[in-house]
Amino acid sequence: KSVMNPKRCAACRYLRRRCPKDCVFSPFFPPNNPEKFACVHRIYGAGNVSKMLQQLPVQTRAEAVESLCFEATCRIEDPVYGCVGMISLLQTQIQKTERLLARTQAEITVSQIKHSQNQHSEFM
Amino acid sequence: MSSSGSPSSSGGGGPCGACKFLRRKCVPGCIFAPYFDSDQGAAHFAAVHKVFGASNVSKLLHHIPEHKRADAVVSICFEAQSRLRDPIYGCVSHIVSLQQQVVSLQNELSYVQAHLATLELPQPPPATVTSSGSLPPLSISDLPTITPSMYDLSPIFEPMSSTWPMQQQPRPSDHLFGVSQSSSIGGGGEFQAIAREFLHGGQMSAHQPPPETGGSAPTVIKRE
Numbered sequence: 001k002s003v004m005n006p007k008r009c010a011a012c013r014y015l016r017r018r019c020p021k022d023c024v025f026s027p028f029f030p031p032n033n034p035e036k037f038a039c040v041h042r043i044y045g046a047g048n049v050s051k052m053l054q055q056l057p058v059q060t061r062a063e064a065v066e067s068l069c070f071e072a073t074c075r076i077e078d079p080v081y082g083c084v085g086m087i088s089l090l091q092t093q094i095q096k097t098e099r100l101l102a103r104t105q106a107e108i109t110v111s112q113i114k115h116s117q118n119q120h121s122e123f124m
Numbered sequence: 125m126s127s128s129g130s131p132s133s134s135g136g137g138g139p140c141g142a143c144k145f146l147r148r149k150c151v152p153g154c155i156f157a158p159y160f161d162s163d164q165g166a167a168h169f170a171a172v173h174k175v176f177g178a179s180n181v182s183k184l185l186h187h188i189p190e191h192k193r194a195d196a197v198v199s200i201c202f203e204a205q206s207r208l209r210d211p212i213y214g215c216v217s218h219i220v221s222l223q224q225q226v227v228s229l230q231n232e233l234s235y236v237q238a239h240l241a242t243l244e245l246p247q248p249p250p251a252t253v254t255s256s257g258s259l260p261p262l263s264i265s266d267l268p269t270i271t272p273s274m275y276d277l278s279p280i281f282e283p284m285s286s287t288w289p290m291q292q293q294p295r296p297s298d299h300l301f302g303v304s305q306s307s308s309i310g311g312g313g314e315f316q317a318i319a320r321e322f323l324h325g326g327q328m329s330a331h332q333p334p335p336e337t338g339g340s341a342p343t344v345i346k347r348e
Contacts, residue, residue: 043184045177052175052211060212067216071203079184080192083215084199090222097229104236111243 010037028065043072141165159197175204
């Protein structure tokens with residue numbers, strides 16, 4: 001019978017194993033958020049995440065975990081495109097906004113020319 | 125990616141790139157065979173395997189309709205390569221960079237549209253008329269300073285915000301933008317390059333990154 005250690009991190013609880021003191025997951029997967037590890041494990045697998053984190057400097061691991069969680073969540077929501085879908089969406093948005101910006105700037109130019117011409121004709 | 129020669133399936137042309145990498149027999153109906161040919165496919169699969177693992181990708185592909193799997197493989201390869209190039213942020217840094225661009229452009233657009241509205245109004249009595257009587261030219265220094273302190277993808281990806289784990293964590297700080305500046309991901313060009321490699325042999329569908337009305341795309345795309 002294994003004693004349930006309430007201090008196990010979410011990863012070790014999910015994996016049903018002891019949570020060692022130097023557990024690579026525990027700083028980033030607190031026990032009060034089991035979904036976070038479940039999400040990452042589903043897409044990458046615990047072994048891959050562990051390897052990736054161990055290859056990173058300690059001070060960068062928190063950011064790495066957040067980005068992995070983000071990408072994993074995107075992939076679960078959209079199994080076909082994952083977060084690449086978001087990239088595509090943003091690129092489309094950028095293109096549309098650039099076109100609108102160009103058009104508006106052209107309208108300003110036209111308006112300024114008309115204004116100049118009107119002023120010129122008033123002075124004549 | 126797929127050569128124009130024989131299909132990479134295990135019908136007799138040797139193992140597919142994935143099975144070659146895994147050093148296993150490529151069985152008929154191998155889930156990877158249509159997408160990883162035995163040449164460059166092995167290199168692409170190596171990246172995918174390192175980040176996601178073969179069994180995870182296999183499970184993922186099995187749950188995707190067959191006609192969508194080619195797109196899925198391209199996006200998975202893109203994410204895997206992004207993650208190997210930037211082990212900390214993967215392709216998230218590129219997303220942040222793009223979102224910055226969107227915010228910057230939208231601010232610029234608002235400013236320019238406000239300026240246009242001013243021009244199109246009936247001319248009020250001149251309060252600060254210049255000697256030339258014309259409006260001062262716009263310059264970059266006139267634009268409002270954009271200093272977003274945090275990035276927030278929720279306006280773009282609202283349906284996911286309720287399940288987004290990052291919401292439960294402190295938001296990324298400014299230094300994330302610094303990282304995004306150094307992102308090695310080429311963005312759309314990068315993705316297109318990967319897609320072209322896969323589609324070279326014409327074996328897979330010529331699907332581009334998801335259209336705005338993609339069937340399996342998340343709700344946010346439909347909102348576009």
